Amino acid sequence: MIKILSVDATRDAEKQADDSGISYAAMMERAGRAVAERAMAVLQRLPNPAEAQVTVLVGPGNNGGDGLVAGRIIAQESSARVRFYLVKERDPSKDDVFKAAQDTGAFIAFADDDTRYRVLTQLVASATLVIDALFGIGTTPPLRADAVKIFRAANKALADNFAPDAEGVTYDPTAPYVPRAGHPYILAVDCPSGLNCDTGEIDPNALPAEETVSFIGAKTGLFQFPGAASVGDLRVATLGIADDLPPLKDAQTMLIDAAYVHDHLPARPADGHKGTYGRALIAGGSVNYSGAPGMAAMAAYKSGAGLVSVGAPSGVVAVLAGRLLEVTWLMLPSDLGALASGAATVLADELKERPAEALLFGPGVGRETTTRELLERLLTSGDPSHHPARALGFLGAAQTEPEGKKANKKDDPNSLPPLVIDADGLNLLSELDDWHTLLPAETILTPHPGEMARLCGIETKAVQADRWTLAQEKAKAWNCIVVLKGAHTVIAAPDGRLAVAPFKTSALATAGTGDVLAGLTVGLRAQGMPAFEAAACGVYVHGMAGVLAADRLGSTRAVSAGDVLESLAAAFRALRSA
Secondary structure, three states, X not given: OEEEEOHHHHHHHHHHHHHOOOOHXXXXXXXXXHHHHHHHHHHHOOOOHHHOEEEEEEOOOHHHHHHXXXXXXXXXXXXXXXXXXXXXXXXXXXXXXXXXXXXXXXXEEEHHHOOOOHHHHHHHHOOOEEEEEOOOXXXXXXXXXXXXHHHHHHHHHHHHHOOOOOOOOOOOOOOOOOOOOOOOEEEEEOOOOOEOOOOOOEOOOOOOOOEEEEEOOEEHHHHOOOHHXXXXXXXXXXXXXXXXXXXXXXXXXXXXXXXXXXXXXXXXXXXXXXXXXOEEEEEOOOOOOOOHHHHHHHHHHHOOOXXXXXXXXXXXXXHHOOOOOOOEEEEEOEEOOEEOOOHHHHHHHHHHHOOOOEEXXXXXXXXXXXXXXXXXXXXXXXXXXXXXXXXXXXXXXHHOOOOOOOOOOOOOOOOOOOEEEOOHHHHHHHOOOOHHHHOOOOOEEOOOHHHHHHHHOOOHHHHHHOHHHHHHHHHHHHOOEEEEOOOOOEEXXXXXXXXXXXXXOHHHOOOOHHHHHHHHHHHHHHOOOOHHHHHHHHHHHHHHHHHHHHHHHOOOOOOOHHHHHHOHHHHHHHHOOO
């Protein structure tokens, strides 16, 4: 599990690691090697790696020391030509790291001798790969004037000599690396120089990286915009520091990675049958949004669920049934093409006769009043204590318990299976009085920022202003799992845990991809996964599928939800080696 740390927590971890016997010098050596290995891996994917030229931009502090170590290792262990550019001179008699880099015989230039930055311009313009080791986690933008001049010169070299960045993604380390037209691959050490690693604020002159190698844990600011846009593909080198070190052990924010998902996905025993892998029931669809429950259903199947059923208006069933042959269907009462409140009774009877291990409500349901009444009846489930005057719920007024006596949900045959609410189901939910008191424990809510704003009763810009804190606060207040979608989707649990997805791709910014995520999530829940883990794994696989779809099509622009659905198998396949 990769932890996400603040700057202070990272420094505390470094100090405690040093106290425990991993010296600062050892950490620097390990950090430099991690960067060097990533650089050499990139160079090996070039047509002519023997002709590669690596420029290391070296700052005055420890970040620059990491870069010196990386450059030294590349010079010693590859055929690449390494050049160092130091913003401040170092004394080799007092600086063993600089002395070791100097001993490789690599070309070394100093900013003090390069008054018009012609050397810097040439070193950047001729590089195959640039290692940005100028400033680390202690940076607070804006940068000083002398640093700004260096960055402007480097950026000008890039702008004057190279074609614009081609569209694409870089999340798959096994994919062939095709460099931009002569453009160097920019590898950032710990963070792009000029980034505030707590807030995500970044100096406008910073070099956007294709890849960042962060140390010990990921840093909070690497996932916060605008800085997150300059991080590129993120990798974390733990430097051999034990997970039980208090700053790491106590951290409740984690970065989801392939190993986490691989370890948490439900087992697939060879002697299993469809009952082994659970039944997911999806209630959704309306005359205007007939495809949404179908997308969710196929995603649930591709997650590994044994049986997927869709309850929808008859018109939606007629549209989808001939195309989705694996799905079983339940025609629900409707009013002018929208699910009607009477569908609650049909769903109740269905769940009694053929129980489901998980229920998804929302894809394509629309926002009609009768559908909102259906949702309210689903959530009250025969418990009149929420709304005693209305006597809503599966059992009906004549069979409800006396006012003030709450049903035991664990033993109540009318209680809902594990629940996921998505799309317009969330918008309808926001219209109910005290809606969060109606939710079964461990309900998963999957809002995008606009839906989250309606649930919270605030503006969307307020949601985006502090996504992590808001998700954590509301997960606790609502006693549910909150999946706040967007670039670096976050998953928050009532106990304070927060998981962050590594993906930020516009391939997922298209209609229907949310239905795919909801289907994945309910499918994993149906297989018995706990709510938080199901949500986190669903988000990761969904994000990976979006990236792979863009790779396959050669463009993030051309990806549709169907392409993401088609790429789910490849995403699961990629996890086998994690």
